[in-house]
Amino acid sequence: MQLPDSLLSSLEEESGFNKKKFLEAHEKPAPVSIRINPVKKISPTDGATSVPWTDLGFYLPERPVFTLDPLFHAGTYYVQEASSMFLEAFFRQIMEEEPLRVLDLCAAPGGKSTLLSSLLSDDSLLVSNEVIRPRSGVLADNLTKWGRIHSFVTNNDPRDFQRLPGFFDIVVVDAPCSGSGLFRKDAAAITEWSEENVALCSQRQQRILADVWPTLREGGVLIYSTCSYSSEENEQVLDWLSSSFACTSIPFAGSYEGIVEVRTEQENYGYRFWPDRVEGEGFFIAAFQKTEDQEDYAFRNTSGGKNKNRRTETAAFTPWVDDLSLYAWVEKNGDYFLINPEHRPEFEAISQNLYLRKAGIRLGKLAGPDLIPDHELALSTVLSSDVPRLEVSREDALRFLKREDFAYETSQKGWHLVSYQGHGLGWVKVLPNRLNNYLPKDWRILMDIREN
Structure with missing residues (x-):
């Protein structure tokens, strides 16, 4: 060199x-x-x-x-x-x-x-x-x-x-x-x-x-x-x-x-x-x-920490999050984000003064009374242990990450977390005759999985 x-x-x-x-x-x-x-x-x-x-x-x-x-x-x-x-x-x-x-x-x-x-x-x-x-x-x-x-x-x-x-x-x-x-x-x-x-x-x-x-x-x-x-x-x-x-x-x-x-x-x-x-x-x-004097940011009055009287959201989010009462959520353009309730003043200050691209954990969108879970939730540490999981082999995990068909066994319909060695990779939805892969397209592996 x-x-x-x-x-x-x-x-x-x-x-x-x-x-x-x-x-x-x-x-x-x-x-x-x-x-x-x-x-x-x-x-x-x-x-x-x-x-x-x-x-x-x-x-x-x-x-x-x-x-x-x-x-x-x-x-x-x-x-x-x-x-x-x-x-x-x-x-x-x-x-x-x-x-x-x-x-x-x-x-x-x-x-x-x-x-x-x-x-x-x-x-x-x-x-x-x-x-x-x-x-x-x-x-x-x-x-x-x-x-x-x-x-x-x-x-x-x-x-x-x-x-x-x-x-x-x-x-x-x-x-x-x-x-x-x-x-x-x-x-x-x-x-x-x-x-x-x-x-x-x-x-x-x-x-x-x-x-x-x-x-x-x-x-x-x-x-x-x-x-x-x-x-x-x-x-x-x-x-x-x-x-x-x-x-x-x-x-x-x-x-x-x-x-x-x-x-x-x-x-x-x-x-x-x-x-x-x-x-x-x-x-x-x-x-x-x-060491110099510094004027600190003056926080405005906020709407408080935890969410109150939000029955629709509470009912939709509760099955997905371990102890929802510990958190607050905010909504932006139809997306819901879970945050620490103590961070609500900071969230409002940052969102009012800067371009905020990500805040806490993106839960997903509501479709009627139900949550369409976001990929962030699948990879988060707040996800409920009660959410159905499909534990897969390395080969099937890679097929999932390439958005290809993979083997699975379950009679339970609906949303499932695909996991490998106990760690979440993303969402699939099990339907009567097929499985829909909800891995975001820009997260997809393009490399040939036979290379290793």
Whole structure:
């Protein structure tokens, strides 16, 4: 792998850089790692080893065909680069008592959002944002697989969050960058790298941080990360941030072999991951606590928490949800969404000020007195255990995911959850002479299932 000479020259003075070992690491394949969903927990495969800085991450001995694993589609794990999982260790350190409001600003495709979701209780609120509309759809799908009710997805420019001043306790900015830390995973990105692009990324990162800063409350914490090696996108951005706003750099309290702690010119703390020092890709992370005064968002009076006197909806939803009394629901354009009742003020604030793409768990639509269940409900953790299930083999699970006919045995008509090893994949409706597959078309597997 031929790396840009200008990149290598720029790294000569960076702490922890060893050119010979760095180049040798880039001749090796990137490690394969996954992170398990703690609410849909599975056992890692034979030969898997733990990622040091997370309880849920594992290195795999080889890369399987994830597309042909039904458990991947059920949201039991997420394929994530190991270095970026260090967010968990830093987040645990700065977490205060819950509930928290957390914003993952540049969240697609969803790796860090699903990680944050795993760390937060249902009382906390996770807002995951992506400015590019098609990517926000991928983000919403991955959070749907994760199945938690506390997740909202927005599709907004960072500056739009200024409409919610002092709203969030923690803001995570995994900023768009030049991507040099991922060259082993995407060799084509080498041809796109340039010093000019690094400079442009640095300017963009500063704009993003300036735009989102007002939405962080006084005393709140901003976590900044990139997958770039360049100091212009890392240390220099930290010094720009501390020079532009009232904040304090937060050191990481622990230590892990191979992770390099750096101090910037202004004595800010940052943490570098080199692929020859850790079993992972290039990564950089830092955290700051906001110390300046911040006017907090003024919530308007809302209609209260739980729904009252909604007999039709209550009767329709009760069979589908474990203990419906614990939740509230909202309706938008005929779709019903189940949310934590304590999140109703946040739901109204976000829906009034931002484009809200996903809120909680989409239950579905009403057809007379009956619910037509949505795919989100099938993958959620709120689904009632009394809902009829069709437990299928791996082969039949893949046929279902390709929207093909598969074998089933049941005399019970109506809606059934197709499940594999106890984990939901989607809905079918059993009719007298056939079975209708309700897997959304854009979730369909296109790969030939005989390839594995």
